[in-house]
Amino acid sequence: MPRRAVDGPPGLPSPPPPGASALPPGTFAGTVVLVTGGGTGLGKAVAAEFARLGADLVIASRKEDRLAAARDELAALGGRVTAAACDIRDPLRVAEVFDAAEEAHGLPDVLVNNAAANFPVPSEDMSPNAWRSVVDATLNGTFYMTREFGRRHLAARTPGSVINVGASYAWTGGPGFAHSAAAKAGVKSLVESLAVEWGPYGIQVNGLVPGLMPHDDMTEDIRGNLDRAHDKDARQPALRVGRPRELGWAATFLASPYARFITGHTLVVDGANWQRRALVSPPVVTVREQLGRGPFAE
Numbered sequence: 001m002p003r004r005a006v007d008g009p010p011g012l013p014s015p016p017p018p019g020a021s022a023l024p025p026g027t028f029a030g031t032v033v034l035v036t037g038g039g040t041g042l043g044k045a046v047a048a049e050f051a052r053l054g055a056d057l058v059i060a061s062r063k064e065d066r067l068a069a070a071r072d073e074l075a076a077l078g079g080r081v082t083a084a085a086c087d088i089r090d091p092l093r094v095a096e097v098f099d100a101a102e103e104a105h106g107l108p109d110v111l112v113n114n115a116a117a118n119f120p121v122p123s124e125d126m127s128p129n130a131w132r133s134v135v136d137a138t139l140n141g142t143f144y145m146t147r148e149f150g151r152r153h154l155a156a157r158t159p160g161s162v163i164n165v166g167a168s169y170a171w172t173g174g175p176g177f178a179h180s181a182a183a184k185a186g187v188k189s190l191v192e193s194l195a196v197e198w199g200p201y202g203i204q205v206n207g208l209v210p211g212l213m214p215h216d217d218m219t220e221d222i223r224g225n226l227d228r229a230h231d232k233d234a235r236q237p238a239l240r241v242g243r244p245r246e247l248g249w250a251a252t253f254l255a256s257p258y259a260r261f262i263t264g265h266t267l268v269v270d271g272a273n274w275q276r277r278a279l280v281s282p283p284v285v286t287v288r289e290q291l292g293r294g295p296f297a298e
């Protein structure tokens with residue numbers, strides 16, 4: 001396994017190259033996987049790992065041009081791919097997407113709730129609509145998708161697997177991201193409630209939390225926040241950021257036959273960054289100052 005050649009500690013080893021897989025080829029042959037937000041970033045990386053292992057895909061999000069481009073890219077990996085334009089905040093449209101998926105492929109066996117909304121903002125500057133927009137997409141949208149998936153599997157008496165993509169500030173709170181942190185805490189709680197409710201019916205519900213995994217599709221707001229630090233690798237205990245494919249590998253494991261007894265669990269793939277503490281705490285800098293904003297109401 002190659003390590004970075006440095007004079008100091010080496011950090012965690014690099015992952016295997018793109019295209020590698022720990023699971024046997026064809027693990028998801030005959031399986032349908034629905035990924036929300038599967039047209040960009042981490043959702044696309046997760047979808048790609050399922051496709052490499054033989055899955056058919058349904059990718060769902062709002063912007064049709066990005067969905068179409070991703071559909072072609074993912075189809076090149078093997079399986080059949082359907083792109084469905086959908087705002088997950090609309091429960092009626094969510095039901096239509098499941099209808100379309102069933103017609104094209106059959107009922108999805110795996111649902112990856114990856115779509116979310118987020119931007120950094122001090123809470124005192126956040127409008128009610130900004131709060132609603134993030135919580136609606138991140139928490140309510142995840143529930144509408146999961147509810148539709150669960151109801152259809154219960155009616156059909158078939159097993160299934162749900163993976164909710166979260167964020168580590170579900171445990172810690174997220175100063176500057178209060179809306180997203182509250183919504184992700186709700187998403188984590190849903191995992192724990194539904195795993196118990198639906199375990200008897202053969203439906204697994206797990207959470208999957210990425211650490212810092214930069215990619216080209218990041219929104220300007222999130223990219224801008226990231227770019228406040230130029231030395232991103234050095235700021236991680238792993239001495240490197242995560243690669244999107246590392247999230248994809250974890251997702252395929254959680255949905256695979258080898259994880260059948262894992263449910264109600266949230267797996268963090270972040271090189272221990274969220275447990276980081278300094279021996280001496282750094283000076284407090286307010287969220288306003290970090291975002292370069294002047295005093296409130298002046």
Ligand SMILES: CCCCC/C=C/C(=O)SCCNC(=O)CCNC(=O)[C@H](O)C(C)(C)COP(=O)(O)OP(=O)(O)OC[C@H]1O[C@@H](n2cnc3c(N)ncnc32)[C@H](O)[C@@H]1OP(=O)(O)O
Pocket residue numbers: 116117118119120121125126127128129130131133134167177180219221222225226
């Ligand atoms: C670096 C740490 C990362 C932490 C881990 C988590 C990461 C993530 O979650 S990354 C996922 C990020 N991806 C996305 O957010 C993709 C989808 N995002 C969007 O569609 C937009 O960015 C959206 C969140 C703004 C939602 O779009 P839409 O529903 O179309 O909403 P509007 O544009 O109409 O805005 C609604 C409301 O929010 C206010 N607002 C938007 N951006 C900001 C901002 N940067 N600061 C403050 N307020 C913002 C906007 O003004 C609207 O409010 P009102 O003006 O009161 O109507």
Ligand SMILES: NC(=O)C1=CN([C@@H]2O[C@H](COP(=O)(O)OP(=O)(O)OC[C@H]3O[C@@H](n4cnc5c(N)ncnc54)[C@H](OP(=O)(O)O)[C@@H]3O)[C@@H](O)[C@H]2O)C=CC1
Pocket residue numbers: 036037038039040041042043060061062063064066086087088089113114115116117118137141165166167168209210211212213214215217218219
């Ligand atoms: N990248 C990172 O370092 C981290 C990411 N995460 C989490 O990982 C997941 C993916 O993030 P990432 O790939 O970085 O971000 P992206 O911005 O690339 O992905 C978000 C996706 O969600 C879709 N989406 C947003 N709102 C809606 C909506 N209302 N209805 C349907 N689809 C929607 C977007 O598509 P469209 O706009 O076309 O609808 C987009 O494809 C998120 O859950 C995020 O919270 C957590 C921690 C760190």
